[in-house]
Amino acid sequence: MTFSVVARCAETGQLGIAISSSSIAVGARCPWLRPGVGAVASQNITLPSLGPQILDLLEQGMTPSEAVAAVFAGQDHRDYRQVTVIDRLGRTAHFSGAQTLGLHAALSGEQCVAAGNMLANPGVIAAMVGAFENASGHLADRLLAAMHAGQALGGEAGPVHSAALVVVDDLLWPIVNLRVDWADAEPIGALDQLWQAYRGQLQDYLDRALHPHIAPGYAVPGDDR
Template identity: 70%
Template sequence: MTFSIAARCPETGQFGIAISSSSIAVGARCPWLLPGVGAVSSQNITLPSLGPEVLALMEQGLSPEAALDKVLTRNGYSQYRQITAINHLGQTAHFSGAQTLGVHNAVSGEQCVAAGNMLAGRSVIEAMVSAFEDGEGQLADRLLKALHAAQALGGEAGPVHSAAVVVVGELTWPIVNLRVDWADEDPIGQLQKLWDAYRPQLQDYIDRALDPAKAPGYGVAGDDR
């Protein structure tokens, strides 16, 4: 009931995750990112704590594979989990337990790893990786291209209702954190519209945060700049 891609941009050092699901508010539970460390998507029968725990171990120097093994072993119920991870070196790991729902797949690519369950077909995940690898533009552009590629091949076996894209860079907070928590139709398309609107404003919001005195105008009543 979820498909996602976690990735790294080798030029900027940014990490990002794009994800979509038939469940409500997938962006609130599944994507976990830590600047300078990596990105983790915890899905299927989701245990949100797996994401921060894997990131903490990768920050200590464990590889993605070692971090996944350690966290899954100590938390139990690993047969119900599907999880992916990528670190600051672009190393990836993925795990799909025996109780992963429906048709499922997980694939590592160049600076990315994608996984999904309850899929229309295993090729959905392969298409996500190919679309990301061939994509251009900012990291969020490439991640969203991967979501569209998944959707074009049927995505989930049933309709999806939520989608999210999150990107972290050098700052301690996400520079992109856009979510469609519920849509009766086309949450990925709605997420794309959000990104299209946010993309030209992204740097402005960073500038405002770091140096309010030089912030561009807010475009609201009472702001004369």
């Protein structure tokens, strides 16, 4: 039902998640990020509360492995969950319960961890990790490179319909938060198009939030700056 990559940029400390699913609006349920703390993808038969719970434990000083173990120790239905985690230091953990759907896998790499279920190909997740590790540019570019690599090997066994891309830096809000909640085909491609349109405006929106007195105008009627 879902495949994703969770990662950190070693140069900037930014944290990010890219994810796609056959289900509608995957970005509303599965990616959880907290600036300066970590990022969690909660997928398979999704329990959204796992994301905040694990992030709380990371913030208290646990490692990703410790946080995952602590959260699942009290979960009656852990066999149905698949979770990946990265913290602010780039440490990772992953968990796939015994009831994870279909062909599934999870793999940690350098500053990243990828996972999926109901996969079309056993090599999908390894390809995603390799693509992230070998890509360059903004963290969002590297996350999308991983998603394209996974999709090139078949991605999910059935058609995917939604995708999301979220990146946090040192602000309280995501600097990138883009979603394709439903597409009949190629939501990852549509998400990439959104990112290409947004990337040139990213700094403008940060300036508008942080430095409104010098921020660029909106180029709309009524804005005469």
